[in-house]
Amino acid sequence: MPPTTSRALFDLTGRTALVTGSTRGIGYALALGLGQAGAEVVVNSRQPAAVDAAVAQLRDADIAARGAAFDVADEASVVRAFEALDRDGVSVDILVNNAGIQHRKPMLELELADWQRVIDTNLTAAFLVGREAARRMVARGRGGKIINIGSLTSEAARATVAPYTVAKAGIKLLSKSMAAEWAKHDIQANSIGPGYIVTDMNEALVKNPEFDAWVKASNPAQRWGRPDELVGTAVYLASAASNYVNGQIIYVDGGWLSVL
Numbered sequence: 001m002p003p004t005t006s007r008a009l010f011d012l013t014g015r016t017a018l019v020t021g022s023t024r025g026i027g028y029a030l031a032l033g034l035g036q037a038g039a040e041v042v043v044n045s046r047q048p049a050a051v052d053a054a055v056a057q058l059r060d061a062d063i064a065a066r067g068a069a070f071d072v073a074d075e076a077s078v079v080r081a082f083e084a085l086d087r088d089g090v091s092v093d094i095l096v097n098n099a100g101i102q103h104r105k106p107m108l109e110l111e112l113a114d115w116q117r118v119i120d121t122n123l124t125a126a127f128l129v130g131r132e133a134a135r136r137m138v139a140r141g142r143g144g145k146i147i148n149i150g151s152l153t154s155e156a157a158r159a160t161v162a163p164y165t166v167a168k169a170g171i172k173l174l175s176k177s178m179a180a181e182w183a184k185h186d187i188q189a190n191s192i193g194p195g196y197i198v199t200d201m202n203e204a205l206v207k208n209p210e211f212d213a214w215v216k217a218s219n220p221a222q223r224w225g226r227p228d229e230l231v232g233t234a235v236y237l238a239s240a241a242s243n244y245v246n247g248q249i250i251y252v253d254g255g256w257l258s259v260l
């Protein structure tokens with residue numbers, strides 16, 4: 001039965017959320033925000049020590065948290081991780097495919113290995129982790145939520161970040177593909193498209209005066225975004241408030257894509 005009040009619509013109590021790449025930056029902010037909305041959160045990155053530190057930090061904030069260190073781009077690692085969650089009785093109701101890397105290089109100089117590494121981590125991983133989560137959501141018969149993290153580059157390209165751009169464009173249509181196949185199982189799959197957010201990955205850009213000026217001149221909010229400014233959209237897409245929303249992408253970009 002649907003929640004009885006609009007406030008209850010956004011309550012994630014009793015749900016478990018796996019956020020990939022959640023030991024820092026956007027992923028950590030989303031894990032914290034989903035936890036504050038009531039979810040138990042599963043923290044992920046490839047580094048066990050970083051996962052343990054993030055879990056401890058979340059628990060210090062009274063968030064129910066556990067860790068799952070695995071490589072989202074490695075199929076065997078993903079399968080083993082979900083089998084371990086199965087053994088521990090952990091059911092992922094909400095998946096946030098956030099893990100991602102950046103590699104800035106003009107295509108004329110770009111090595112195939114670097115192209116492939118970005119595609120594997122930023123796009124193929126979302127399929128691998130999404131497939132394992134969805135298989136279990138379907139088997140449990142109580143639906144689920146998948147949130148894939150896109151980018152402004154899901155819509156438009158910036159020079160020197162071609163593999164990232166192509167992967168993020170793929171993320172937008174992967175959410176639509178997931179909706180096409182899994183909506184009948186009451187799974188809602190949507191994307192969030194962050195604008196330029198202050199994160200470790202963007203540190204060099206924030207510190208570059210010309211790039212900083214370009215970002216501020218290119219969006220009507222005239223500023224960079226913060227990771228915590230993505231939390232509201234994530235809670236919405238993770239909650240009953242979005243049960244009839246599927247295959248969409250919501251840009252949290254200061255209005256960047258809305259203006260000439």
Ligand code: GCO
Pocket residue numbers: 102104150151152153158161164193194195196197201202
């Ligand atoms: C870059 C940045 C971008 C942002 C973000 C913008 O090098 O241009 O890393 O890719 O991170 O994706 O939406």
